[in-house]
Amino acid sequence: MARTAKQKTSSKKAQxxxxxxERPPEPKRYKASKEELLDFYKQMLLIRRFxxxxxxxxxxxxxxxxxxxxxxxxxxxxxxxxxMTVGKDSVITGYRDHGHMLAYGIDPKVIMAELTGREAGIxxxxxxxxHMFSVEHGFYGxxxxxxxQVSLGTGLAFKHKYADDGGVNLAYFGxxxxxxxxxxxxxxxxxxxxxxxxxxIENNHYAMGTSVERSASExxxxxxxESFQIPGIQxxxxxxxxxxxxxxxxxxxxxxxxxxxxLELKTYRYRGHxxxxxxxxxxxxxxxxxxxxxxxxxRIKAELEKAGVAEEELKATDKEIKDIxxxxxxxxxxxxxxxxxxxxxxxxxEEY
Amino acid sequence: xxxxxxxxxxxxxxxxAMRADEDIVVFGEDAGYFGGVFRVTEGLQKEFGKERAFxxxxxxxxxxxxxxxxxxxxxxxxxxxxxxxxxxxxYDQIVSEVAxxxxxxxxxxxxxxxxxxxxxxxxxxxxxxxxxxxxxxxxIAGLKTVIPSTPYDAKGLLLAAIEDPxxxxxxxxxxxxxxxxxxxxDQPVVPWSKxxxxxxxxxxxTVPIGxxxxxxxxxxxxxxxxxxxxxxxxxxxxxxDVDAEIIDLRTLVPLxxxxxxxxxxxxxxxxxxxxxxxxxxxGAELSALVTERCFYHLxxxxxxxxxxxxxxxxxxxxxxxxxxxxxxxxxxxxxxx
Numbered sequence: 001m002a003r004t005a006k007q008k009t010s011s012k013k014a015q016x017x018x019x020x021x022e023r024p025p026e027p028k029r030y031k032a033s034k035e036e037l038l039d040f041y042k043q044m045l046l047i048r049r050f051x052x053x054x055x056x057x058x059x060x061x062x063x064x065x066x067x068x069x070x071x072x073x074x075x076x077x078x079x080x081x082x083x084m085t086v087g088k089d090s091v092i093t094g095y096r097d098h099g100h101m102l103a104y105g106i107d108p109k110v111i112m113a114e115l116t117g118r119e120a121g122i123x124x125x126x127x128x129x130x131h132m133f134s135v136e137h138g139f140y141g142x143x144x145x146x147x148x149q150v151s152l153g154t155g156l157a158f159k160h161k162y163a164d165d166g167g168v169n170l171a172y173f174g175x176x177x178x179x180x181x182x183x184x185x186x187x188x189x190x191x192x193x194x195x196x197x198x199x200x201i202e203n204n205h206y207a208m209g210t211s212v213e214r215s216a217s218e219x220x221x222x223x224x225x226e227s228f229q230i231p232g233i234q235x236x237x238x239x240x241x242x243x244x245x246x247x248x249x250x251x252x253x254x255x256x257x258x259x260x261x262x263l264e265l266k267t268y269r270y271r272g273h274x275x276x277x278x279x280x281x282x283x284x285x286x287x288x289x290x291x292x293x294x295x296x297x298x299r300i301k302a303e304l305e306k307a308g309v310a311e312e313e314l315k316a317t318d319k320e321i322k323d324i325x326x327x328x329x330x331x332x333x334x335x336x337x338x339x340x341x342x343x344x345x346x347x348x349x350e351e352y
Numbered sequence: 353x354x355x356x357x358x359x360x361x362x363x364x365x366x367x368x369a370m371r372a373d374e375d376i377v378v379f380g381e382d383a384g385y386f387g388g389v390f391r392v393t394e395g396l397q398k399e400f401g402k403e404r405a406f407x408x409x410x411x412x413x414x415x416x417x418x419x420x421x422x423x424x425x426x427x428x429x430x431x432x433x434x435x436x437x438x439x440x441x442x443y444d445q446i447v448s449e450v451a452x453x454x455x456x457x458x459x460x461x462x463x464x465x466x467x468x469x470x471x472x473x474x475x476x477x478x479x480x481x482x483x484x485x486x487x488x489x490x491x492i493a494g495l496k497t498v499i500p501s502t503p504y505d506a507k508g509l510l511l512a513a514i515e516d517p518x519x520x521x522x523x524x525x526x527x528x529x530x531x532x533x534x535x536x537x538d539q540p541v542v543p544w545s546k547x548x549x550x551x552x553x554x555x556x557x558t559v560p561i562g563x564x565x566x567x568x569x570x571x572x573x574x575x576x577x578x579x580x581x582x583x584x585x586x587x588x589x590x591x592x593d594v595d596a597e598i599i600d601l602r603t604l605v606p607l608x609x610x611x612x613x614x615x616x617x618x619x620x621x622x623x624x625x626x627x628x629x630x631x632x633x634x635g636a637e638l639s640a641l642v643t644e645r646c647f648y649h650l651x652x653x654x655x656x657x658x659x660x661x662x663x664x665x666x667x668x669x670x671x672x673x674x675x676x677x678x679x680x681x682x683x684x685x686x687x688x689x
Binding site for chain 2: 064065066117118125126127128130131144145146147176177179180181182207208209210214215216277280281337338340342343344347
């Protein structure tokens with residue numbers, strides 16, 4: 001925490017007015033029912049166990065190349081996407097996409113099989129870890145180029161408005177991607193055209209190996225829309241209930257035709273940027289401080305305890321998720337590779 | 353002499369150049385404090401300070417664009433684009449500003465800059481971490497394009513590129529950063545330390561831009577390759593026991609056409625190997641030049657072994673990669689009659 005504590009932060013009260021535009025209300029921490037708490041727990045654990053298993057398969061050589069794990073950031077995907085409607089609201093993200101897919105109810109088996117490059121993978125083995133899609137769910141990837149998805153999400157939001165389908169786009173990107181020029185082109189268009197889009201900036205403090213303080217002149221990312229008149233809210237991204245509360249506000253804002261909104265989710269990834277990153281650019285103490293004091297799964301466990309759910313009662317869920325992962329890993333390992341002729345398909349409609 | 357892998361050789365080239373010339377600045381994503389994701393710029397910030405070796409935000413357009421201003425005003429930026437696949441946001445600046453500045457200003461402004469970028473596949477990177485975009489740059493007048501294939505060449509060519517008064521795209525074949533590659537992905541990587549090309553002189557030397565390297569003399573055919581494929585082609589020729597003359601182009605633009613022409617006139621056969629897709633790949637240019645200049649000396653049509661006209665696949669990387677099997681198939685064709 002030492003490094004992040006040094007970042008420039010300013011009071012939210014110091015925000016300048018957005019012209020004559022109203023601002024969204026301050027989000028409240030979500031009051032979840034016992035069932036909802038259990039569901040959040042289950043979903044976050046599913047993501048964490050999936051990522052741990054993916055890391056193991058990577059170590060065994062079953063997954064190659066680039067693989068970016070979401071461990072530590074689970075509360076963001078679950079908090080935001082639990083408030084959304086699969087198939088109606090669209091989601092788009094960058095390369096750290098496994099958690100966002102799982103939070104949208106996509107089968108872990110076909111995600112894992114994509115990581116291992118199999119025919120049964122969700123992109124038929126063509127995309128790999130960074131490039132996965134499910135139009136059925138309204139999940140539009142899975143994009144390997146940092147920041148590219150922000151503009152694509154803006155286009156998805158245009159379609160929601162054009163079709164008047166009541167849907168909203170959730171476009172995820174990180175603190176690193178937030179410095180790409182195309183993000184600001186998108187902000188301008190989204191506000192100009194009043195598009196229903198939530199720009200969710202997952203600030204995990206590191207753009208690959210470069211900390212926010214070394215890469216961002218304005219480290220409070222929720223303010224990055226101010227000059228486009230897009231309001232922003234900073235959220236504790238390690239607390240699923242705080243995230244869900246912010247999601248409620250952002251969805252209300254966008255669904256009621258008030259245009260785009262920015263959420264900055266302050267979060268942390270426990271692992272390196274990718275599997276090949278030893279993360280030497282940060283201290284062990286910093287990583288441990290998040291794991292010990294802010295872990296989103298431990299925090300929901302505490303909430304469950306307050307709601308009268310004993311840890312003993314969670315064991316059935318833990319077992320269920322363990323079984324899902326064993327099955328997903330087995331499937332990803334045993335299901336066949338695509339036919340080599342698939343190399344030539346989907347480049348264009350016609351083969352050439 | 354010191355024994356270095358390609359990363360160490362490139363790192364050493366930066367240090368030698370920066371010690372000699374205070375106008376050189378080095379920057380890129382993770383390039384300062386962290387020393388680059390492949391460690392090529394490691395230690396530069398420590399030795400030369402944050403003013404000369406620094407991190408940038410993830411803003412490829414901004415990285416190239418600010419380098420243009422710096423170069424125009426007398427600095428010599430050596431910038432890193434972390435993967436060649438990330439270069440496209442900066443492509444507008446490279447094509448419209450970097451390449452045309454000398455021409456546009458009738459020589460008043462020049463662009464003494466180097467754009468370094470790891471490129472190529474064989475590392476399971478899929479479609480956004482494996483591409484070979486060199487022909488997108490060789491097609492643009494006003495740019496030089498350099499691709500080393502050994503630690504010795506990497507250092508010497510990078511120093512030559514930094515000292516060059518014009519802009520140089522310097523693509524580094526990342527598959528062979530740590531050791532040459534035979535194309536047999538199931539065999540262990542042989543480290544550079546076992547190879548003579550890892551003997552790198554200390555201090556300053558250059559390998560001239562525009563001069564190819566005949567890595568193996570032979571009479572039976574001419575093989576043209578660059579980067580990783582020099583080693584893959586060489587291994588394939590040795591396995592096939594063919595008396596091939598293998599030319600490492602080292603520089604695509606300016607191209608050492610004299611060396612190529614002389615060789616093909618001697619052998620009468622030409623096989624071109626590159627990893628980039630086939631259509632409009634640099635092999636098409638090579639094939640055209642060889643045909644134009646050596647037509648009456650050719651015993652067989654020029655053959656190309658390339659990546660396919662598809663995105664770089666996630667599954668079947670080794671089917672896409674123009675490895676030993678495909679080289680040998682092409683070899684049979686070019687050696688027929």
